[in-house]
Amino acid sequence: xxxxxxxxxxxxxxxxxxxxxxxxxxxxxxxxxxxxxxxxxxxxxxxxxxxxxxxxxxxxxxxxxxxxxxxxxxxxxxxxxxxxxxxxxxxxxxxxxxxxxxxxxxxxxxxxxxxxxxxxxxxxxxxxxxxxxxxxxxxxxxxxxxxxxxxxxxxxxxxxxxxxxxxxxxxxxxxxxxxxxxxxxxxxxxxxxxxxxxxxxxxxxxxxxxxxxxxxxxxxxxxxx
Amino acid sequence: xxxxxxxxxxxxxxxxxxxxxxxxxxxxxxxxxxxxxxxxxxxxxxxxxxxxxxxxxxxxxxxxxxxxxxxxxxxxxxxxxxxxxxxxxxxxxxxxxxxxxxxxxxxxxxxxxxxxxxxxxxxxxxxxxxxxxxxxxxxxxxxxxxxxxxxxxxxxxxxxxxxxxxxxxxxxxxxxxxxxxxxxxxxxxxxxxxxxxxxxxxxxxxxxxxxxxxxxxxxxxxxxxxxxxxxxxxxxxxxxxxxxxxxxxxxxxxxxxxxxxxxxxxxxxxxxxxxxxxxxxxxxxxxxxxxxxx
Numbered sequence: 001x002x003x004x005x006x007x008x009x010x011x012x013x014x015x016x017x018x019x020x021x022x023x024x025x026x027x028x029x030x031x032x033x034x035x036x037x038x039x040x041x042x043x044x045x046x047x048x049x050x051x052x053x054x055x056x057x058x059x060x061x062x063x064x065x066x067x068x069x070x071x072x073x074x075x076x077x078x079x080x081x082x083x084x085x086x087x088x089x090x091x092x093x094x095x096x097x098x099x100x101x102x103x104x105x106x107x108x109x110x111x112x113x114x115x116x117x118x119x120x121x122x123x124x125x126x127x128x129x130x131x132x133x134x135x136x137x138x139x140x141x142x143x144x145x146x147x148x149x150x151x152x153x154x155x156x157x158x159x160x161x162x163x164x165x166x167x168x169x170x171x172x173x174x175x176x177x178x179x180x181x182x183x184x185x186x187x188x189x190x191x192x193x194x195x196x197x198x199x200x201x202x203x204x205x206x207x208x209x210x211x212x213x214x215x216x217x218x219x220x221x222x223x224x225x
Numbered sequence: 226x227x228x229x230x231x232x233x234x235x236x237x238x239x240x241x242x243x244x245x246x247x248x249x250x251x252x253x254x255x256x257x258x259x260x261x262x263x264x265x266x267x268x269x270x271x272x273x274x275x276x277x278x279x280x281x282x283x284x285x286x287x288x289x290x291x292x293x294x295x296x297x298x299x300x301x302x303x304x305x306x307x308x309x310x311x312x313x314x315x316x317x318x319x320x321x322x323x324x325x326x327x328x329x330x331x332x333x334x335x336x337x338x339x340x341x342x343x344x345x346x347x348x349x350x351x352x353x354x355x356x357x358x359x360x361x362x363x364x365x366x367x368x369x370x371x372x373x374x375x376x377x378x379x380x381x382x383x384x385x386x387x388x389x390x391x392x393x394x395x396x397x398x399x400x401x402x403x404x405x406x407x408x409x410x411x412x413x414x415x416x417x418x419x420x421x422x423x424x425x426x427x428x429x430x431x432x433x434x435x436x437x438x439x440x441x442x443x444x445x446x447x448x449x450x451x452x453x454x455x456x457x458x459x460x461x462x463x464x465x466x467x468x469x470x471x472x473x474x475x476x477x478x479x480x481x482x483x484x485x486x487x488x489x490x491x492x493x494x495x496x497x498x499x500x501x502x503x504x505x506x507x508x509x510x511x512x513x514x515x516x517x518x519x
Contacts, residue, residue: 055516055517079432095423
């Protein structure tokens with residue numbers, strides 16, 4: 001893996017119930033790079049992401065993320081890999097019984113950060129996503145776009161090197177989608193590598209970046225026009 | 226890791242999933258209450274059996290012996306482990322007892338001094354009946370011993386009742402404990418399952434399994450404390466107020482080992498251990514299996 005490569009997959013194969021999901025794929029993402037991962041529903045996009053945060057293991061090949069050889073990682077070490085990643089899902093995964101501040105602070109509490117540092121960092125990331133004024137609101141009081149911004153803030157709390165976003169605009173209206181995309185681009189401009197899974201071609205056209213597609217288990221570079 | 230975080234999350238866990246927490250606490254309470262009740266009743270039954278067994282005596286009637294020969298027999302009898310106490314009843318004492326038991330009618334007969342001197346042995350409650358029986362047979366062959374009386378049938382009955390009670394009580398206690406553990410495990414598992422979103426979110430942001438587990442363990446500990454307090458409180462109330470007030474005929478025996486705090490302390494300990502262990506068991510299994518992405 002080159003020095004500035006943050007994600008690298010070599011001849012990686014994933015098989016689910018005798019079905020070849022990913023077939024000897026090769027992929028790399030450099031620090032500060034933005035990349036879309038597209039493909040039809042069931043093509044293997046989510047499996048690709050799961051490999052990166054080690055929710056599943058490949059059947060063959062290697063996966064290296066943020067300097068960790070994922071295939072060699074022991075279960076005990078997985079949390080330390082995940083602290084180097086920001087992960088954003090379509091379904092938010094916020095805790096409904098905690099306010100926005102607590103939801104973001106939670107990501108730092110679990111790593112054992114000191115209270116003062118947690119407060120400072122939470123306020124920083126909430127300001128970054130433009131939600132400082134909502135820190136005492138409950139998730140149920142926020143719109144879909146705002147919730148996704150909270151999730152992004154939480155994913156940034158640990159200052160990760162890579163942001164993995166799985167359909168982050170999937171549940172949002174076009175206006176909220178644009179806001180999220182602008183936010184992701186801004187984060188990327190600050191040097192963070194972003195890998196975004198989407199099947200929203202309009203977004204890809206509107207915010208053009210490197211795009212890879214999974215089709216029939218194979219990964220290929222594509223241009224969306 | 227912050228100890229305060231574990232405490233805060235442990236308490237918060239109870240209030241966030243109230244129904245699940247209530248179910249866990251209630252099942253623990255029932256289990257610990259039943260165990261406490263069985264221990265108290267079982268130990269009282271055991272004490273009662275011991276008291277009865279202590280009342281079984283071996284009477285060793287002597288031939289006409291001088292003081293020295295009597296002392297030799299006393300020494301030999303004292304060497305048996307099963308002998309709890311040994312009382313010498315001289316011919317005069319035997320006559321006095323006879324007089325007391327038969328009143329004035331027995332006076333003239335007692336003056337004949339036909340009653341032999343004897344030793345009365347009380348048996349140690351833990352003694353096996355076979356041991357006493359074989360010794361009694363030997364005693365009859367001793368020089369200077371005229372006759373040995375021993376209520377074998379009564380002792381056999383007592384021993385078989387004690388064994389049956391211990392076996393039945395032990396089996397029942399074991400079944401209750403097993404059922405309680407399974408019940409507690411399942412309810413705690415449901416409690417943890419109700420928090421799967423929290424566990425997923427924690428895994429997502431890089432919490433270690435041990436970190437995720439700790440608040441659950443503390444919550445299990447708290448559930449154990451609460452259930453233990455209620456169960457031991459109820460047992461205390463039952464045997465210090467309800468039974469003496471409404472069933473005074475049953476209030477003949479006391480707390481195991483003489484003090485209430487041994488049983489109630491044991492119940493608290495068992496409750497905490499079951500709550501903690503049930504949580505640990507369920508949490509380990511469930512947290513390990515929970516995936517970040519469904």
